[in-house]
Every structure is written in C-alpha cells, then in structure tokens.
Amino acid sequence: MQLAEQTCAACDSSAKPLSDVAIEQLLAELQGWQLEHSSGIKKLAKVFTVKDFSAAVAYAQAIAELANQHDHHPALVVEWGRITVQWWTHSINGLHKNDFVMAAKTDALVQSL
Numbered sequence: 321m322q323l324a325e326q327t328c329a330a331c332d333s334s335a336k337p338l339s340d341v342a343i344e345q346l347l348a349e350l351q352g353w354q355l356e357h358s359s360g361i362k363k364l365a366k367v368f369t370v371k372d373f374s375a376a377v378a379y380a381q382a383i384a385e386l387a388n389q390h391d392h393h394p395a396l397v398v399e400w401g402r403i404t405v406q407w408w409t410h411s412i413n414g415l416h417k418n419d420f421v422m423a424a425k426t427d428a429l430v431q432s433l
C-alpha cells in the first residue's frame with residue numbers, strides 16, 4: 321500500500337525508532353524529502369516553494385489541519401514564497417513510520433492545493 325494511504329498510528333514513548341536501514345528504504349518511497357539531523361534528532365524535511373507569503377500561510381493552515389486529524393504534528397517554518405516542513409516523532413526523539421506516512425500525506429495534500 322502507498323505510504324500516503326497508510327494510517328498514522330498512535331505513538332508513545334514505547335514506540336521503536338526506525339533503524340537506519342528502514343529509514344533508507346522508506347526514504348526511497350518519498351520524493352524530495354531529506355533526512356536531517358538536528359540537536360541529535362533525525363528528522364524528515366522538505367521545502368515547498370509557493371507564490372508569496374499568503375500562500376505559505378495557507379499551506380501551513382492546511383498542513384496544520386492534516387496534523388490535527390492524525391494527532392501527529394510537524395514543525396512548520398513559514399517564509400515569503402516557501403514553507404519548510406519537518407516531521408519527526410517527539411515521543412521518541414526520532415523517526416517512526418508515522419513520519420513517513422505523514423510526509424507522503426503532506427505531498428498528497430500539497431498537490432491538491
């Protein structure tokens with residue numbers, strides 16, 4: 321099943337972070353997402369280019385609604401002409417399959433905007 325169609329499962333501190341091999345396999349299913357390390361935490365990041373600041377705010381609002389629907393929330397940086405989205409799982413300070421599912425859902429949402 322495509323990542324974008326999968327469920328973002330409830331996740332707590334007992335959830336297991338993905339292995340590096342699993343991360344590489346899932347990353348290959350996404351387009352344009354980068355693996356980042358910040359403050360020792362692995363994150364998935366992508367920059368979406370949009371037409372101006374208002375468009376970036378609208379994207380942020382739509383992604384925020386998606387996040388609330390799934391109770392899984394990204395970091396969003398809104399700037400003129402672009403929005404940066406970062407997914408990771410706070411409860412495990414790392415990457416869970418949920419983050420890849422949400423990255424794929426973000427791509428599907430952005431394509432529909």
Ligand SMILES: C[C@H](O)[C@H](O)[C@H]1CNC2=NC(N)=NC(=O)C2=N1
Nearest residue numbers: 391392393394408409410411412
């Ligand atoms: C209580 C609530 O379900 C949790 O705090 C959720 C909220 N959104 C979340 N989002 C992300 N990205 N990681 C989490 O661990 C997380 N936990």
